[in-house]
Amino acid sequence: MTPSRSSSPAPGSTAALRPANQRRIVELLRARGGESVTQAEAARETGLAAATVSNIVRDLSAAGIVETEPGSGRRGSVVRFARTAGLVASLDFGHSHVAAAVADLAGVVLAEAEAPLHADHPYVEGLALAGELLDTALAEAGHDRSDLRTLCVGLPAPIEGRVVRASAILPGWIGVDAEAVVAEAFGLPVHVENDANLGAWAEHRVGAARGSDNVVFVKSSSGVGGGLIIDGRLFRGARGMAGEIGHLTIDDQGPLCRCGSRGCLEAYTSTATLAAMFAGQGSGVGMTELVAAAHEGNVSARRVFEDAGLHLGWGLASIVNLVNPDVVVVGGDLALAGDLVLDAARVGLRRHALADAADTPVVVSALGRRASLVGGLLLAAERTDVLA
Structure with a gap:
C-alpha cells in the first residue's frame, strides 16, 4: 500500500x-x-x-x-x-483622564487624543468616552476602526487574570472583567494591563531604560505604583500585584493611606500629598505650579520636593536591595519635578540601600505622562501576529 x-x-x-x-x-x-x-x-x-x-x-x-x-x-x-498591515491602539485610564492613541505595527505613534474624566465614573461611561477619543485619533491618522488589529488598555489597578481588583483610583472598575467588556465594546482582540507595568515596558523598550534588562519603574501621580522588568520580561507576580511600591510601609505610625494602612510610601509621595503640603501657599496648586514655585526659589515648595524625594529614596532602597535593577525610572506627574525630587531620592537611596546597590541610577522618565499609553501601543504591536 x-x-x-x-x-x-x-x-x-x-x-x-x-x-x-x-x-x-x-x-x-x-x-x-x-x-x-x-x-x-x-x-x-x-x-x-x-x-x-x-x-x-x-x-x-x-x-x-x-x-x-x-x-x-x-x-x-x-x-x-x-x-x-493594520494598526494597533492603546487606551490609558488615569485618575482624572483617559487617553487614546494609534500606532503602526512597529509601535510608532501616529495620533493621540485625551480628555478629562471624573475618577468615580462607571466603566461604561469611560469606555464610551475612550471610543470617541479613539475615533478622533484614527481620523487624524487618516484611518478608521476597520484598520485596527489589536487594542491594549492600561488601568491604574492590579489586574488578576482579566479582573480589576481593588482600586481606590477607579472605583467604577472594581470587579469588572475588563478584557471582556472592552472586547465587547470595540470588537477587537484586547489585552488589559496595569498602567505602571505598561510604563515600565515603554521605558524599557524605547525610553530612559532602553538597553537595560532589569528595570524598576515608579509612576507617581494621584497614586504611586510600580512596574518591574526582570531579565527583559515584565514581571507581574502570582496575582498581578507585583510592583505595588506605593504601599510599602515607611512608618507604621505615619499618615493614613487610602488603602487603610498607615505610613505607606504613597502617603508621602503622591502628587495629591505634595499639593496638600503646599496648600497653605494658595488654592488650586497643581504639579506645574508647584514646580514653577520651586524653580523660582520658594523654600516651601523646595522643601515639599525634598521631603518627598527622601521618602521615595527610602522606598526605592527596599526594591533595589531585593531586585538589584540596572536603573530606576521615575515617571508620572512627579517626574515634572526632575532633579528637584530625584536629587533627594538619590540621597535617600544611598542612606538605606546596601553599599553595592546604593549607586543604582535613578533617572527621570523619557516619556513622561505618556509612558503607559506608549507602552500599550508597544504591547499591542508585539501581540499582533501579522503572519497569521
Whole structure:
C-alpha cells in the first residue's frame, strides 16, 4: 500500500523555513521600533543570506505587510511595516483622564487624543468616552476602526487574570472583567494591563531604560505604583500585584493611606500629598505650579520636593536591595519635578540601600505622562501576529 503524502512541507526544507525566516524579519522590524532597516542590515542582524532576505521582503511586500523604498549605494532598499498591515491602539485610564492613541505595527505613534474624566465614573461611561477619543485619533491618522488589529488598555489597578481588583483610583472598575467588556465594546482582540507595568515596558523598550534588562519603574501621580522588568520580561507576580511600591510601609505610625494602612510610601509621595503640603501657599496648586514655585526659589515648595524625594529614596532602597535593577525610572506627574525630587531620592537611596546597590541610577522618565499609553501601543504591536 502506498503511504499517503502529507501536504505539510518536510522539516528543514525551504518551504518549512520560509515562515520562520519571515518571522525573523518581522521581529527585527518590531525591535527597531520604527527606525529604518535596510535589507543589508536585515541580512547581517538575522544571519540570513542577502538573497533570502530579498525574497522574504518581496513576499511580505506582496502580502501588504511591509513596504520598501530605494536605499543608497550597496545597502539595499529600506524596509518598514506598511499601513496596509493594520494598526494597533492603546487606551490609558488615569485618575482624572483617559487617553487614546494609534500606532503602526512597529509601535510608532501616529495620533493621540485625551480628555478629562471624573475618577468615580462607571466603566461604561469611560469606555464610551475612550471610543470617541479613539475615533478622533484614527481620523487624524487618516484611518478608521476597520484598520485596527489589536487594542491594549492600561488601568491604574492590579489586574488578576482579566479582573480589576481593588482600586481606590477607579472605583467604577472594581470587579469588572475588563478584557471582556472592552472586547465587547470595540470588537477587537484586547489585552488589559496595569498602567505602571505598561510604563515600565515603554521605558524599557524605547525610553530612559532602553538597553537595560532589569528595570524598576515608579509612576507617581494621584497614586504611586510600580512596574518591574526582570531579565527583559515584565514581571507581574502570582496575582498581578507585583510592583505595588506605593504601599510599602515607611512608618507604621505615619499618615493614613487610602488603602487603610498607615505610613505607606504613597502617603508621602503622591502628587495629591505634595499639593496638600503646599496648600497653605494658595488654592488650586497643581504639579506645574508647584514646580514653577520651586524653580523660582520658594523654600516651601523646595522643601515639599525634598521631603518627598527622601521618602521615595527610602522606598526605592527596599526594591533595589531585593531586585538589584540596572536603573530606576521615575515617571508620572512627579517626574515634572526632575532633579528637584530625584536629587533627594538619590540621597535617600544611598542612606538605606546596601553599599553595592546604593549607586543604582535613578533617572527621570523619557516619556513622561505618556509612558503607559506608549507602552500599550508597544504591547499591542508585539501581540499582533501579522503572519497569521
